[in-house]
Amino acid sequence: xxxxxxxxxxxxxxxxxxxxxxxxxxxxxxxxxxxxxxxxxxxxxxxxxxxxxxxxxxxxxxxxxxxxxxxxxxxxxxxxxxxxxxxxxxxxxxxxxxxxxxxxxxxxxxxxxxxxxxxxxxxxxxxxxxxxxxxxxxxxxxxxxxxxxxxxxxxxxxxxxxxxxxxxxxxxxxxxxxxxxxxxxxxxxxxxxxxxxxxxxxxxxxxxxxxxxxxxxxxxxxxxxxxxxxxxxxxxxxxxxxxxxxxxxxxxxxxxxxxxxxxxxxxxxxxxxxxxxxxxxxxxxxxxxxxxxxxxxxxxxxxxxxxxxxxxxxxxxxxxxxxxxxxxxxxxxxxxxxxxxxxxxxxxxxxxxxxxxxxxxxxxxxxxxxxxxxxxxxxxxxxxxxxxxxxxxxxxxxxxxxxxxxxxxxxxxxxxxxxxxxxxxxxxxxxxxxxxxxxxxxxxxxxxxxxxxxxxxxxxxxxxxxxxxxxxxxxxxxxxxxxxxxxxxxxxxxxxxxxxxxxxxxxxxxxxxxxxxxxxxxxxxxxxxxxxxxxxxxxxxxxxxxxxxxxxxxxxxxxxxxxxx
Numbered sequence: 387x388x389x390x391x392x393x394x395x396x397x398x399x400x401x402x403x404x405x406x407x408x409x410x411x412x413x414x415x416x417x418x419x420x421x422x423x424x425x426x427x428x429x430x431x432x433x434x435x436x437x438x439x440x441x442x443x444x445x446x447x448x449x450x451x452x453x454x455x456x457x458x459x460x461x462x463x464x465x466x467x468x469x470x471x472x473x474x475x476x477x478x479x480x481x482x483x484x485x486x487x488x489x490x491x492x493x494x495x496x497x498x499x500x501x502x503x504x505x506x507x508x509x510x511x512x513x514x515x516x517x518x519x520x521x522x523x524x525x526x527x528x529x530x531x532x533x534x535x536x537x538x539x540x541x542x543x544x545x546x547x548x549x550x551x552x553x554x555x556x557x558x559x560x561x562x563x564x565x566x567x568x569x570x571x572x573x574x575x576x577x578x579x580x581x582x583x584x585x586x587x588x589x590x591x592x593x594x595x596x597x598x599x600x601x602x603x604x605x606x607x608x609x610x611x612x613x614x615x616x617x618x619x620x621x622x623x624x625x626x627x628x629x630x631x632x633x634x635x636x637x638x639x640x641x642x643x644x645x646x647x648x649x650x651x652x653x654x655x656x657x658x659x660x661x662x663x664x665x666x667x668x669x670x671x672x673x674x675x676x677x678x679x680x681x682x683x684x685x686x687x688x689x690x691x692x693x694x695x696x697x698x699x700x701x702x703x704x705x706x707x708x709x710x711x712x713x714x715x716x717x718x719x720x721x722x723x724x725x726x727x728x729x730x731x732x733x734x735x736x737x738x739x740x741x742x743x744x745x746x747x748x749x750x751x752x753x754x755x756x757x758x759x760x761x762x763x764x765x766x767x768x769x770x771x772x773x774x775x776x777x778x779x780x781x782x783x784x785x786x787x788x789x790x791x792x793x794x795x796x797x798x799x800x801x802x803x804x805x806x807x808x809x810x811x812x813x814x815x816x817x818x819x820x821x822x823x824x825x826x827x828x829x830x831x832x833x834x835x836x837x838x839x840x841x842x843x844x845x846x847x848x849x850x851x852x853x854x855x856x857x858x859x860x861x862x863x864x865x866x867x868x869x870x871x872x873x874x875x876x877x878x879x880x881x882x883x884x885x886x887x888x889x890x891x892x893x894x895x896x897x898x899x900x901x902x903x904x905x906x907x908x909x910x911x912x913x914x915x916x917x918x919x920x921x922x923x924x925x926x927x928x929x930x931x932x933x934x935x936x937x938x939x940x941x942x943x944x945x946x947x948x949x950x951x
Contacts, residue, residue: 396429396508396633396634397427397428397429397430397508398508399430399506399507399508399532400429400430400506400507400508402506403430403505403506404416404426404430404506405426413426419466421464425464426464428462428463428464429462429463429464429508429509429630429633429634430463430464430466430505430506430507430508430509431455431458431463431464431465431466431507431508431509431510431511431626431629431630431633432465432466432468432501432502432505432507432509432510432511433451433454433455433458433465433466433467433468433510433511433512433513433626434468434469434470434498434501434502434510434511434512434513434523434526435447435448435450435451435467435468435469435470435513436469436470436471436472436494436512436513436514436515436516436519436523436539437451437469438471438472440472440473440474440477441472441473441474441476441477441515441516442542442579442581442582442583443472443474443515443516443517443519443539443542443582443583443584443585443591444472444515444516444519444539445582446539446540446582446583446613446614447513447514447515447539449619450513450537450539450618450619450622451467451513451622452467453619453622453623453626454511454513454537454622454623454625454626455467455626456623456626457622457623457624457625457626457627458509458511458626458627458629458630459626460623460626460627461626461627461628461630461631462630463508463509463626463629463630463633465626466505466507468501468505470493470494470497470498470501470522471490471493471494471497472490472494472514472515472516472518472519473486473487473490473516473518474516475487475516475517475518475590475836475862476551476585479555479836479838479839479862480803480804480807480838480839484833484835484836485831485832485833485835485923485929486833486928486929487517487518487833487835487836488518488666488828488833488834488860488943489832489833489928489929489932490518490522491518491521491522491525491667491670492522492932492944492945492946493522493928494514494518494519494522494523494525494526495521495522495523495525495526495529495674495946496526497526498510498512498522498523498526498527498530499526499529499530502526502530502532503530507532508532508533508633509532509533509534509629509630509632509633510527510530510532510533510534510535510629511534511535511536511537511625511626511629512524512526512527512534512535512536512537513536513537513538513539513622514536514537514538514539515538515539515540515583515584515591515613516584516591517584517589517590517591517594517663517863519539520536520538520591520594520595520598520667521594521667521668521670521671523536524536524598524603524671524674525670525671525674526674527603527639528639528640528643528671528674528675528676529674529946530639531638531639531640532638532639533629533632533633533635533636533637533638533639534603534629534632534638534639534734535603535604535605535625535628535629535632535734536598536603536604536608537604537605537608537621537622537625538584538591538595538598538599538604538608538609538611539582539583539584539613539618540582540583540584540611540612540613540614540615540618541583541584541585541586541591541592541610541611541612541613541704541705541706541709542579542580542581542582542583542584542585542586542612542613543580543581543583543586543612543613543614543706544580544586544704544706545577545578545579545580545586546577546578546580547577548704549574549577549578550578550579550585550586550587550698550704551578551579551585551586551864552585552587552589552698552699552838552842552864553574553578554574554575554578554579555838555839555842555843555846555864556842556843556845556846557570557571557574557846558571558811558839558842558843558846559810559811559842559843559844559845559846559847560846560847561846562810562811562812562813562843562846562847563813563846563847563848565846566846581613581614582613582614583612583613583614584613585863585864586698586704586705586706587697587698587699587704587705587863587864588658588659588660588661588695588697588698588699588701588705588863589661589698589699589862589863589864590661590663590664590862590863591863592609592660592705592863593655593658593660593661593663593664593863594661594663594664594667595608595609596609596610596654596655596658596660596714597651597652597654597655597660597664597667597668598651599654599714600647600650600651600653600654600714600718600727601642601643601647601648601650601651602642602643602647602650602731602732602733602734602739603639603642603643603733603734604625604734605621605624605625605628605734605735606715606735606742607621607713607715608621608625609713609714610705610708610709610712610713610714610715611709611713612706612709628734628735629734631736632734632736635736637732637734637736639675640675640676641732642731642732642733642734643671643672643675643677644677644731645672645677645678645679646728646730646731647728647731647732648668648671648672648677648679648683649683649687649728650727650728650731650739651664651668652664652668652683652684652687652688652691653687653691653721653726653727654714654717654718654721655668655769656687656688656691656692656693656767656768656769657691657692657693657694657695657717657721657726658694658695658697658714658717659693659695659697659700659701659763659768659786660769660863661784661861661862661863662769662782662783662784662860662861662863662865662871662872663836663860663861663862663863664769665681665684665769665771665782665872666782666834666860666872666939666942666943667942668942669681669940669941669942669944670942670943670944671942672942673941673942673944673946674944674946681771681780681782681940682771684767684769684771684782685767685770685771685899687767688766688767688769688770689766689767690726690766691721691726691766691767692759692762692763692764692765692766693762693763693764693766693767693768693786694717694756694757694758694759694762694763695708695717695755695756695757695763696754696755696756696757696763697755698864699863699864699865699866700768700786700788700866701763703755707755708755708756711749711750711753711755711756712746712747712749712750715743715746716746716747716748716749716756717749717756718739718743718746719743719746719748720748720759722739722740722743724759727739729743763786763787764786764787768784768785768786768787769782769783769784770782770783770784770785770896770899771783771899772870772894772896772899772900772901773899773900773901774900774901774902774903775882775902775903775905775907775910776856776873776882776883776886776892776901776902776903777873777874777881777882777883777901778874778875778881778882779874779875779938779940780872780874780940781856781870781871781872781873781874781901782870782871782872783869783870783871783894783896783901784861784865784866784869785868785896786866788851789850789851789866789867789868790851790868791895791896791897792893792894792895792896792897793820793854793868793893793894794891794892794893794894795818795819795820795853795854795891795892796818796819796820796888796889796890796891796892797819797820797822797886797887797888797889797890797891797892798815798819798820798821798822798888799822799824799886799887799888800821800822800823800824801824801825802823802824802825802826803823803826803835803837803839803840803859806821806823806840806855807839807840807843810840810843810844810847810849811843813847815844815847815849815853816853817849817852817853818852818853819853819854820853820854820855820856820892820894821840821853821854821855821856822856822857822883822886822892823837823840823855823856823857823858823859824857824858824876824877824883824884824886825858825876825877825878825884825920826857826858826859827858827859827873827874827876827877827878827879827881827939828876828932828933828936828937828938828939828943829876829878829879829933829936830858830876830877830878830879830920830923830933831859831923832922832923832924832929832930832932832933832936833929833932834858834859834860834939834943835859835860836859836860836861836862836865837855837857837859837860837861837862837865837869837871838861838862838864838865840855841855841861841862841865841866841867841869842864842865844867845866845867849867850866850867850868851867851868853867853868854867854868854869854870854892854894855867855868855869855870856869856870856871856873856883856892856894856901857870857871857873857883858871858872858873858874858876858877858878858881858883858939859871860872860939868894870894870901872939872940873901874938874939874940875938876938876939878919878920879919880914880917880919882903882910884917885903885905885910885913885914885917886903887913890903890904890905891903891904892904932945935947
């Protein structure tokens, strides 16, 4: 139910809920939650809060939601805060609970869409902290297409000794090797995560926050603020004020979330050496916005965009140190001036990207967090889309070049993450192995678990440049090493990864963008004829429902497909 931008009524949805004699009962209900006579004539603003004490990423968002609501009220709107779920990737990592992580993205999107649609909000501000909050919020925003802004909950401060959550996962591998003592492991456990905020490197949360700002759907600098900072509190207040302005101007998310805007988001992910999860999430967000985006768009853009940020997990610095030198805005201006960003894209400020960046000052001299265009860390993208007989529909590798650009080894096949992790910790993994973790895809997992526990253990054991790991699951933004995920078709539907046997030779070549199983076509046909699908992990409940509905990872692992998808 779209309204014309020329309409003088800024309440196209809430008026249906609160105007007229027939809606007297609705007004009566709303009076009980704080509405006064004058409020019924104001734009109704929903504030979607992902607050929870489940995780440090979200433990402070109740305060941010209140500040956002106050900003909307101050600007002449009437705000209402409502909740949605979060689950902690970091806590559930390496356990069966991680199957619910990607599922939570869909639950978040569905729940926000449900509340906003039912309540008739005219505008929306969504606030997210943990990894799946951000794409979940953005998918709902795109589906609803009502004036909206996304606010990032902010990054965590570094732990003692420049540590973070990935330091803990890698210390587990070091402990198994004997290089980290019980006492040292306990110290890292106690000090690496000091308070509120999302994981501190250019992991999935900071990657997606940066991508959403480059997409134009957050206010300037929202992605580069610490969770406990005054700037983050101000960001929330300004977002509340700004969404009321968007309602009055009639500017909608799909006016902003164009194909060129998604290209800007991809460009920023590459320049920042961001998480492979960004591929999955941007595909899903574009699907919700009705924008055609495909794996090959990441390759096309990646050929001309360099990696410039020396950020964790493969680099040295954390998000807090990028914030200290000015955040991502100076980098965005550099890319704009080089013709790598589309400056004509609209943003939630009501101005174009070029207008927003016009007054941005460059990074201070002497900083080495962000490299110059003539001295990149890598001259093209670290996100490499691979094809071959192991991944006919594509796979996504995160290869910075530090691990080398190609790897050939013998397969070590594991049915699920836990068995692989135990083999690494027990010292059974050897240099030259290609670890194959299968039946972890969107349908087969179900839920496409992240492999931070095994990749962290590999790094902790000093095997990061000596083994490769491939999977139909996915990786945490904290994963690094020679890793390939999102292999499609996945094992659960009979993809080639289901046919790999111990000892098979596998070659991964980032230069040629190929992943090849050195087994004859005839032998693969024989194996496929003998293959039988595994029994589903879940037959009822949310996991079973997800497995029945989810698309391939190459399409974003979405569940709201129509008959033409």
